[in-house]
Amino acid sequence: MDNDHITNKSRLKKDLDPEEMLRVIFDYAAKIANERVLENVLMLMADMGREMIVSDRCTVWLLDSSKNELWSKVAHGLDEIRIPKSAGLVGYAVTHDKAVFIDDAYTNEQYKTYLLNGALATDQQTGYRTKALMVIPFRNSQGDIIGAYQAINKLTECEQFSDKDMEYLTLASSYAGKSLESALLTNEIEETQKEIIFTMGEIGESRSKETGNHVKRVAEYSYLLALGLDLGNEEAELLKIASPMHDIGKVAIPDSVLNKPGKLTDEEFKIMQQHTLIGYNLLKKSKRHILKTAAIVAYEHHEKWNGRGYPRGIKGEDIHIYGRITAIADVFDALGSERVYKKAWELDRILQLIQEERGEHFDPKIVDVFFQQLPAILRVREQYADAASEEPADIQ
Structure with a gap:
């Protein structure tokens, strides 16, 4: 395995079995229900998604309509980042209301322009190697898109996300939309x-x-x-x-x-x-x-x-x-x-x-x-x- 690969054998994991999946969901649901601070809710959401689909990184993006930007304060391994609403793969997913599923960012042609403006540009700056990617928009109770889940790099031996992973992250996204709507309202009240x-x-x-x-x-x-x-x-x-x-x-x-x-x-x-x-x-x-x-x-x-x-x-x-x-x-x-x-x-x-x-x-x-x-x-x-x-x- 070359130096550019994100995974090595010591980091490889297995997908969760049904019992482990239920434990992760229930554990995080309880933690999220008791959390009032928006930034902490975002981190718990990111952690839940990462564990559910066994990814290296998981980022929860929120849409800031007043600034026409997407932002994340708790991207794993990163500080707060803001991007234009239409920038990168997450911007594409949000503006086109479409889930995105990519096996290898460096060989994908369909989303090449968005990858060059997003994940691949970040890789050049950080030295990180992006391979598999998933982005799934989520909505509030009125059906409006308020953000997106983004998962990067599968940590199992196949190194690719599956249809089942998409299903699990979609489930997490649905839950995230409702929970974050409540957290955003609480945050607005407190502000x-x-x-x-x-x-x-x-x-x-x-x-x-x-x-x-x-x-x-x-x-x-x-x-x-x-x-x-x-x-x-x-x-x-x-x-x-x-x-x-x-x-x-x-x-x-x-x-x-x-x-x-x-x-x-x-x-x-x-x-x-x-x-x-x-x-x-x-x-x-x-x-x-x-x-x-x-x-x-x-x-x-x-x-x-x-x-x-x-x-x-x-x-x-x-x-x-x-x-x-x-x-x-x-x-x-x-x-x-x-x-x-x-x-x-x-x-x-x-x-x-x-x-x-x-x-x-x-x-x-x-x-x-x-x-x-x-x-x-x-x-x-x-x-x-x-x-x-x-x-x-x-x-x-």
Whole structure:
């Protein structure tokens, strides 16, 4: 077997028997039913198809009608890729509503033009050797094509896909269409939630003459700190989405207090402190995970590690980790921004204060992570810097 061949004897496998096929289908059906993240659903779909027909690679493509493109975020061995809707073999299958079955990509004449623009061009770039190919479009419940399965290289001794493989992948495609339709709807709902949350956060800040970039920066800082604390990508992303709502309660604070250029009186400061409780009460009844997280952030981001914060004066690890993270993200950004009552601090002065407040205002562990993540934090600060023409900000 020459070096260009994709398979070798150590990699050869056997087709699944009926019992193994049922196990694969039921196992993946259960996993897919419990998965909410679109990218994870796509990966599970790809894995299911690959195992069912014993292929080397399986890619699930989705049609992005708004951009007239096909995209895949989980092609095995590849990062996200996007192609024009009509490009390559998968583009042909989708635009012509036709399943494609090829024994050898390098000798096939019928689809030569599409192969040269697709699989064979990719082979030249990567050194991979494409031989057998199958592409099967799939539909949503209205019958519209929303994507396609693409399988590459059979890993059995014959190295060619069979009619039975086509039948199995068609079955997987039918299931994929219905499942991905549901996942896409869930994804759209969650993206809408994110947009609403971010917009509401901007509204809260705009009343205190803060710029929208403040909530962007606090969100990104919180994300970096959560990653540095090993909370995991999913939880870090959750905090990033929720943290823009930290000051949403300011919508109910009078302008005379919110935008006072001088120092607040004791009575005014008590009014200002109410924004944490107001924000919490606005959000706490939601059953949505994102809004429940936002409620925690709104409630606890002014608590202090030493117990001298507000509104409840709780301390240490009694403060939720989300509140402790957002606290340092918010203070770092506030000190570096212009306010109606102060000029922006120099970076060295800010960093000195954060170090001094380790174990006082801030969780010592989070301060340590803050300094570890400082290069990335400063890149975010520069990326989302306020334009000089924007209004000065106000945070209490």
